[in-house]
Amino acid sequence: MSEAAQTLDGWYVLHDLRSIDWEKWNAASASEQEAATKDLLKLVAEWQAVENDKQGSYAVYSVVGQKADLIFMHLRENLQLLNEIENAFNKSAFGRFTRKEYSYVSVVELSSYLAAPGVDPMQVPEIAARLKPILPKSSHICFYPMNKKRELQDNWYMLSMDDRKAMMRSHGMIGRSYAGKVKQIISGSVGLDDWEWGVTLFSDDALQFKKLVYEMRFDEVSARFGEFGSFYVGNLLTNDAITELLK
Numbered sequence: 001m002s003e004a005a006q007t008l009d010g011w012y013v014l015h016d017l018r019s020i021d022w023e024k025w026n027a028a029s030a031s032e033q034e035a036a037t038k039d040l041l042k043l044v045a046e047w048q049a050v051e052n053d054k055q056g057s058y059a060v061y062s063v064v065g066q067k068a069d070l071i072f073m074h075l076r077e078n079l080q081l082l083n084e085i086e087n088a089f090n091k092s093a094f095g096r097f098t099r100k101e102y103s104y105v106s107v108v109e110l111s112s113y114l115a116a117p118g119v120d121p122m123q124v125p126e127i128a129a130r131l132k133p134i135l136p137k138s139s140h141i142c143f144y145p146m147n148k149k150r151e152l153q154d155n156w157y158m159l160s161m162d163d164r165k166a167m168m169r170s171h172g173m174i175g176r177s178y179a180g181k182v183k184q185i186i187s188g189s190v191g192l193d194d195w196e197w198g199v200t201l202f203s204d205d206a207l208q209f210k211k212l213v214y215e216m217r218f219d220e221v222s223a224r225f226g227e228f229g230s231f232y233v234g235n236l237l238t239n240d241a242i243t244e245l246l247k
């Protein structure tokens with residue numbers, strides 16, 4: 001049996017994708033619409049307060065294209081807290097105007113492939129901070145789930161640790177060349193959801209998502225082993241943008 005990579009695991013993650021039922025919304029009275037908008041902004045304020053206390057983080061984006069209208073990303077210490085967030089949303093005046101399109105449950109993960117030997121990673125402040133990240137409020141988000149192949153010829157899980165380390169080093173080098181342009185949050189979901197990882201990218205320039213993902217397609221770990229689910233790309237929804245959207 002090949003040696004399993006050790007993982008460091010941080011906050012749990014919920015990606016919650018919704019569509020707005022515009023027919024219902026347009027049929028609602030102005031006061032109902034106003035109450036629903038207020039309720040959504042109240043939820044956002046609660047999420048922001050939790051983030052200010054460093055007990056979790058959140059992101060709200062509108063989705064471009066027809067897969068959904070909104071993507072909410074929440075990070076919390078445990079699954080119960082994530083469940084509370086989705087229940088509160090469902091019960092809210094705004095939640096009643098939405099349809100559930102997709103969700104993804106995972107946990108922020110760092111793998112040990114590139115860890116410095118003899119160092120306790122939890123004692124390195126930057127590593128601890130990466131496990132409980134405050135999500136950047138960048139202009140754009142890109143989210144997709146992925147697997148690593150388990151086929152006869154190309155089975156990631158049967159490669160030696162050294163081979164996997166070498167490939168992850170090359171992967172990390174490409175990623176690092178996007179420093180300052182793209183921030184990545186990798187969350188593990190083996191045993192939690194239908195794919196093995198959630199990949200969430202943030203950038204102020206959406207074109208950088210295409211450039212980064214394209215470049216990685218030529219790198220062995222993605223070229224040989226990567227399998228990808230649907231991509232969701234979106235624009236930041238500030239409070240003003242939420243009010244404008246629902247006007």
Ligand code: VOV
Binds near residue numbers: 176
């Ligand atoms: C901004 C870009 C960026 C950077 C800097 C970066 C760096 C790194 C490092 C250094 C490491 C290894 C240690 C760790 O930190 O875990 C990883 C790990 C990982 N990555 Fe990555 N990645 C990026 C970006 C990045 C992208 C765009 C993708 C999607 C791949 C694609 O083809 O679409 C990805 C995937 C992953 C995954 C699934 C893992 C876990 C693999 C496992 O088997 O455990 N990643 N990644």
